Amino acid sequence: MSTPEIVIPASLLPADGRFGCGPSKVRPEAVEALASVGRTWLGTSHRQRPVLDEVGRLRTDLRTLFGLPEGYEVVLGNGGSTVFWDVATFGLIERRSQHCVFGEFSSKFAAASAEAPHLEAPSIVRSEPGTRPVPVADDDVDLYALTHNETSTGVMMPVVRPRHPDGRAASGLVAVDATSGAGALPVEPADFDAYYFAPQKVFASDGGLWIALLSPAAVERVGAIKASGRWQPASLDLSIALDNSRKDQTYNTPALATIFLMRQQVAWLLDNGGLSWSAARSAESARIVYDWAAASDYATPFVADPAHRSTVVATIDLDDRVDAQEVSRVLRANGIVDTDAYRKLGRNQLRIGLFPAIEPADVAAFTRCVDFVVAALG
Numbered sequence: 001m002s003t004p005e006i007v008i009p010a011s012l013l014p015a016d017g018r019f020g021c022g023p024s025k026v027r028p029e030a031v032e033a034l035a036s037v038g039r040t041w042l043g044t045s046h047r048q049r050p051v052l053d054e055v056g057r058l059r060t061d062l063r064t065l066f067g068l069p070e071g072y073e074v075v076l077g078n079g080g081s082t083v084f085w086d087v088a089t090f091g092l093i094e095r096r097s098q099h100c101v102f103g104e105f106s107s108k109f110a111a112a113s114a115e116a117p118h119l120e121a122p123s124i125v126r127s128e129p130g131t132r133p134v135p136v137a138d139d140d141v142d143l144y145a146l147t148h149n150e151t152s153t154g155v156m157m158p159v160v161r162p163r164h165p166d167g168r169a170a171s172g173l174v175a176v177d178a179t180s181g182a183g184a185l186p187v188e189p190a191d192f193d194a195y196y197f198a199p200q201k202v203f204a205s206d207g208g209l210w211i212a213l214l215s216p217a218a219v220e221r222v223g224a225i226k227a228s229g230r231w232q233p234a235s236l237d238l239s240i241a242l243d244n245s246r247k248d249q250t251y252n253t254p255a256l257a258t259i260f261l262m263r264q265q266v267a268w269l270l271d272n273g274g275l276s277w278s279a280a281r282s283a284e285s286a287r288i289v290y291d292w293a294a295a296s297d298y299a300t301p302f303v304a305d306p307a308h309r310s311t312v313v314a315t316i317d318l319d320d321r322v323d324a325q326e327v328s329r330v331l332r333a334n335g336i337v338d339t340d341a342y343r344k345l346g347r348n349q350l351r352i353g354l355f356p357a358i359e360p361a362d363v364a365a366f367t368r369c370v371d372f373v374v375a376a377l378g
């Protein structure tokens, strides 16, 4: 190991230096629990009772965490949220979608549906990075694509059904990319039809899986598209994923460690008080980091409107006198990792995850470490 040229005093350092937005900090207790079942869990069949039962418990715990009413389904498949965009393009969008685009992730789903030969050109409601768009009710749209938290910019958006000017709720399905918000942002099942995410952010596990909470209307849409005879690759076919999930399975082999670690995290969230507890914990971390930036003479929250600032991913601009990449490099050399801005955003910025696994006290320590590094860089 080489000695960093700027050494942050141990008394300032956080207990855990992982501040990435995904993969994000996995709680050591969950890793220990995995190690303790290593011989009976890892390397065993995903079609046998122990794994089926654990998938079943994970599905039940997610129902509890999100307060899902009767008729909602918890569906799992391989490939992460990016693959779910393709799944939705085949199995949830009937003819034409509308996409609220306000950063890199929301633009990718819009691109997937725009390129699909079986769909009409989508409606796009765009806003500048750092702001958020408002969906527009449109009778010609059968699915509204929202993003609960735009991880590339640190802007969060409320999950609400679009309404026509006369107050009538839009008839299309509401599909929400909640990859970095699910489990730490408030949401009501009545407000969505598909709420999908992956385990490597709030759920403090590894990547590679997608999880979708589907309303009865979404389940009906899946059946109708299947019945229409539209060609869908089997691995992206939501009706096949739904059939398998109802039997606590996935269509093909999942990563068993990912499932185990995710269930550890969901159980931990429930033990501590559930969604309201985790949302409050992330909001506390957010208050610490935004208050620090507001008081700093070189740091500013990137998102101008305080109500739009994410409580799960903070983006902090540094002024031109300070090189954010250099700050992140020194932090990394001191064990504080993954604080870099989203590369394509191209700003002089630090970005950190505020997920519930991260201690608010460590977020406070992070701000003190940044102050120390900036002073040392002079």
Ligand SMILES: *Cc1c(COP(=O)(O)O)cnc(C)c1O
Binding pocket: 022, 079, 080, 081, 082, 083, 105, 147, 149, 150, 151, 177, 178, 179, 180, 198, 207, 208
């Ligand atoms: C991380 C992220 C994704 C991509 O997730 P993968 O599991 O890597 O495909 C998509 N959307 C949002 C909002 C994200 O934060």
